[in-house]
Amino acid sequence: MLKAETPSEGLRFISPTGVLGVGFPAESFDAALRFAPDFIACDAGSADWGPYYLGAAEPWAGYHQTRRDLEILLVGARSQGIPLLIGTAGMSGANPAVDWTMKIIEDIARDRDLTFTAAKIYSEQEPDWIQSRLDSGKITALDGADALTPETIQAAHRVVAMMGPEPFHKAINMGAEVIIAGRSSDAAVFAAFPIMKGLPPEVAWHMGKIVECGSAIAPGTGECIVGEVHSDSFTVRTARESNGCTASTVATHMLYENPTPHLLREPPGVLETSYAKYVEGGDGTVNVSGATFEPRPYSVRLEGVRHDGFRSIALVGVRDPVIVNQIDLYTDGIEAMVRKAVPERFGLAGHEYSISFRRYGYDAVLGPIEPNLTKKESSCYEIGLVTECTAPSQELATEILNSALPYIMHRVQVPGSSKGANAAFPYAPTVLETGPVFRWTLWHAAQIEDPCEPFPIELVNVGAK
């Protein structure tokens, strides 16, 4: 239980969980609500699990996972009459993912008899808009991505821009009490409300970065995080009493998924934390101060993917030591037979499809830098072989792989092996369809004049009869 605390001018928040849909203890959230929060914010996505979710506009967390968390947050926020801000809806923040999340909000409101104003903030960008930014010299490549070209823009399947806090401000000013936003800076979802209330950007942004992943700053607790933002510092703690947050665990989060722990580039500028102080309050709280924020030309990250055909895979187990020890000969042999057969059987040229192998137990995870291979210390006795094919259609990917199964099974002859069968299939059907393949092609910063211009807002009267 939280001690009754004297209300102060500080702004109080709840960060319930690192990603909407991953779950948090309902009892922890109840305790967080007793902290008298001024707002609840939660991130619902990430680019870190690859380009598929943006390409397909499919969420990672499904309906039931998402609804469970969202229902607790929505009912809690409405019971207190405080804003609920959700960023990067549906994993990618793609427009259909925003609509999908709002549909869950509407389902909950109907079942729980809630009425309120919600806002959808969209973040997808049209090729013409991106091209106009490129034409005016306002786009730069990030993190070693290739320079942007008109061809890349035209070939993109879907592109989102990462919003800062201003579209959240606009939606709140339009009357929104619940915000479902497309692609958003993780920290901005949390910094938005404090900045709007006049708290300094260096405190708001530093708080946003520290709490964006929920209980990551209290490892092993799974607790909701609560905190308070003041004009010179902020505090964080777990919702229920624990020793989870320490100066060290909180400071460690500046390292998380960040190229440097000292600088954080956000749409309106750069947060610098080199001289930040993390001080334990002795009551489970950690007080953080000392960051600076330097404004820069307003800039949003563009994240975009190209659609590159469809993939099918087959899982194959290799146990014969003679084949394990000559795995290159075996996989090269399969590939050569596929390459020979495909033009005649399927009418595809070599560049129109791919066939490749992941050799689990051997080099699948680290590839050519696998230390056991470079040191010639392999003690491998069994290889999990994932054979994969990408082709212009799902049907062709599956058929090419199906036609490779006899080569995998017995057509490739590995010297010294049994001459019987080469591999074990754990599943029938043996070929599994994994769907469309996407790759990141846009990873660029676009300078913009109006922080809200690329992010249209749509109000929804939820629960209105």
Added chain:
Amino acid sequence: MENSPVSIREATRMIRSRNAGSFLISIDFVFHNRALYEIANQMEVFDRQLIATAYALDLEDVAVIPHDPSCAIKVTIPRSVPSGDPRDTDIDSSQQYVPLLDLELPAEARSKLPANHEGTESAAI
């Protein structure tokens, strides 16, 4: 044992590799205490050339960044292919710390190890 070097696993409470965006890998080594962290820094355990060799990179691609508040050393390197590329083997870069597990602190660091330490904890989600 008394005079043996201290492995990087023994010296740290967490070793974590993750994407830092879709084009970079960020590897964090969080030490048990300031003494071990300072030995690692002073002895240049995180030698950039050694790291470049382990990942088949050029020296200028490797950044080694100490972070005093968390007693951590961060290594940031480019990905060989973007996250989720058809040739990618590790979409969130979560096993990419493995080539650095052979790093060691000198034997004198052994006296700085915490008593009954539990070793490396798992990374946060």
